[in-house]
Amino acid sequence: MAIPSSKEVFIQGITSAGKTFRPSDWAERLAGVMSSFRPGGVQPGSHLSYSPWCIPKVINGIKCVVVNEKLRDYEPMAWDFVMHFARDNELQVAEACLLPDMPVEKKR
Template sequence: MTIEQTTTQTQNEIIIEGNTRAGKPFRPSDWVDRMCSTYATFGEDRKLKYSPYLKPRVVNGVRCLAVDLKLKVVNPEGYAQLMHFADENQLNVLDASGNSIAVPH
């Protein structure tokens, strides 16, 4: 799987950074891949395909997880678990403008 290098995002997504609110890198360092794999499915070609609602990203040199807010409608329980994970681990969450926000629930 590849990581998309970007500093832009859409109005319909939030970014969960791989840094804590204290500015320290979150460990394990492969948490983004683990999260994407949790929501992935196997396609007809028997290859693992990431959910269209979760995308690994690198923003300003930091590994991040882009979360499409449609996930809240399509999979409310999964969205709630993801937000709980971000909150419990004190991960920094960014809105569409790149501003740090409280973890949405």
């Protein structure tokens, strides 16, 4: 299996004090604000989907926003916005790489 070359930053919905961040839809709101920052720029209807560089996910029961480092190259101010959001709200941030789901084998 090839090692993924892209890196992501995981903004987790847990504060530095260990509390769940509120409001409960914070991840979707943040990713929605970032929807126009995408490969190829803004397209008609792009506001209707999340950018592939900023995706809300639930990982191990914790709401997160996965921010791809390509966003930093494309628009440094957008990158700064999400990083400052995490810092200002004292959210936990981890650098990692999201691996694709393994295909499920069918039982015979």
